[in-house]
Amino acid sequence: MRKVYNKILNIVGNVITVKATDVSYEELAEITTARGKSLAQVIKLDGDLVSLQVFAGTKGISVNDEVRFLGHPMMVTFSDDMLGRIFDGAGNPRDKGPLLTENMIPVAGPAVNPAKRIIPNRMIRTNIPMIDVFNSLVVSQKLPIFSISGEPYNELLARVALQAQVDMIILGGIGLKYDEYMKFKFTLEQGGALSRSVFFVNTASDPIVESLMVPDLALAVAERFALKGKDVLVLLTDMTNFSDALKEIAITMEQVPSNRGYPGDLYSQLAARYEKAVDFEEAGSITVLAVTTMPGDDVTHPVPDNTGYITEGQFYLHHGYIDPFGSLSRLKQNVNSEKRSRKDHRAIMDGMIQLYAQFIETEEKRSMGFRMSDWDQKLLKYGGMFRSQMMDLSVNISLEDALDRGWKILAECFKPEETRMRTELIKEFWPNGAK
Template structure:
């Protein structure tokens, strides 16, 4: 058992970061501090704060103090605990809410006797993974038909401030076909946190949900721990209990901004727009936790990434796009079919879904693309053909019936509605679809005179 030695030679205090001089290898009988290890800082006023090792440099150790450095002086005491941050894991955490330090904030009973697991470990061995082949139904037509969410997928919702992305994320959480939902809130205002919790409770899914929440008023360092806590718990449910786990994180741009803030305080050389040079690696370590286990369940990661100024070249969405397997692009309260992409949808379309799924998806998108072109011709006062008029009608119906994020339809009902919409606007031969599918699914009674 390691001995906890107190250090009092604090060399520097910058913001919430302190630097402590530690002899190489620590004192006799003590384990040397390691990256991400926890420490306890006791100020001159007796106040005790938790801290985390964020940099090791020869005999100097830098720590981020969770509750800030108020009351900490250069003669304060620092004790290294010899282990990284841990999070409670047991069946008792379902229906509970925790803060970034892992402490319950819902007023429920203490979980101090429950098992704890370390956070931030490596991604699962690829040999233990299997190819993604199972669909997660969300009842959102623009996802289920056009960009299927697949188990073990890692995918963000790209959006901008002011869009209802949090409401949309909560809706997916309550409607998605998953055994456990793990929610991570990053820098949320209280109203957003309360809205998520109320939505989960009213929908009856809170008993299978666990929430990790960092509010905007909470310390920044806790924000960096939320994804690791959520993913560590998700992995345990998937591996040990065989659960199909959906992880929801919002907003990963707030997470990246917290990394940026810490990096600046540590005087690190900034990269693009002031973000740390290892931003890609930091994001990838979290997203790569998504996996479908050969012997167990699965972890699917769905996040929100806001784009400042609707700029997809911003470092956060730009790096995210290289890591993830597509994105859902949310703007004007709608999922844009042309900005969205699911690279794994071909693994499930037509294999675990209805035979007409692929043809319906491709044909309706082709027709909607033609509708947009026809609308531009109309706006510029060009003459429209009869087919252009049909396209415009189809485009209006498509936006109303499918693109609005409030539309709630099971996949089969959405496919039937797509056939109905096409039949209201076009003759069967105008669809250029396979005849056997037209014979089976085209609703003749819906055709307009």
């Protein structure tokens, strides 16, 4: 029987301190208050003084409340019964289903041996041309959507989840607004994907410490499914909330902040989560698609900045479009070569973006009142078509259809030689046969 303590010495922020012995680092404890029970995790040992972060927050905790140590670190259940279920940040059901206590596994396990990783080369098709054609998503990639409040990033996430050819979807909601959470649930239900999904959701009204656990829970479960051969897509939204929760605890613990109040280990903390993305040799994979909202649309803010150094590219979501500039999939070369995709894939990818860049310049010139030449007119027509037929998020077509559509747009706006495409490709793909 574990010892029970009922003398809390300090309560500061969401951290309490008790005098206790035989407590291990990162062990869990259960605190029983008048309002109910909450889990807490050991975050510091100093002699017999034990500091714990309380998942449900410290509001209403009295100094005589009972603290019972559980003798194990954070665990989560793992089984096929989890499919279609929704849990909170402490791993408890938030739907009306039964509590699952079978087969508990530890979270935040060890890193994958780099020598066991393989070079990823399988594309995840999403039927979104801005992703499939221009910045292909690759199995085992970790990729954030950089966006700002008000943009439809969660809709985009839900759509990718629904259309991506993966075996399983695990959603980690961190500080998610309640209606956004309901929308996710509704979208996946409508799309018939709920039965292959697991949700870990911490909403904006839930305790903030619990949000810290969400990525670890989601990724631990994903890792087990991947080891069983499943291709798992993990969605994390919003990692800026996660970073802010880290900041809050760090400040409470009187750690020296490094940049805008964030702790010095923000990079390592984010990397520990994102690096769980992996393609296991002879087993399944984990692909991580996350949302990072940029406070003040500032990409040099510590959260997007550190994230950019960790992830394998990023999608910028601006004004409802995935911005072709700045968006980058670092792994796209692995999947869009002639060997792995259609032979005109790279040419369309580069050619259309170069022309779009020229269109942007022309658009600027126009807004400054410069006279528009014939070439400018062509570019303006092209830019409009590119936006409405390729960039618009409602466009929902396969990679091959998108490539064909690319050629069609080019043919409607330009002569073949104006596109700088290789002659050989023009012969093969130009609609209605080019001279």
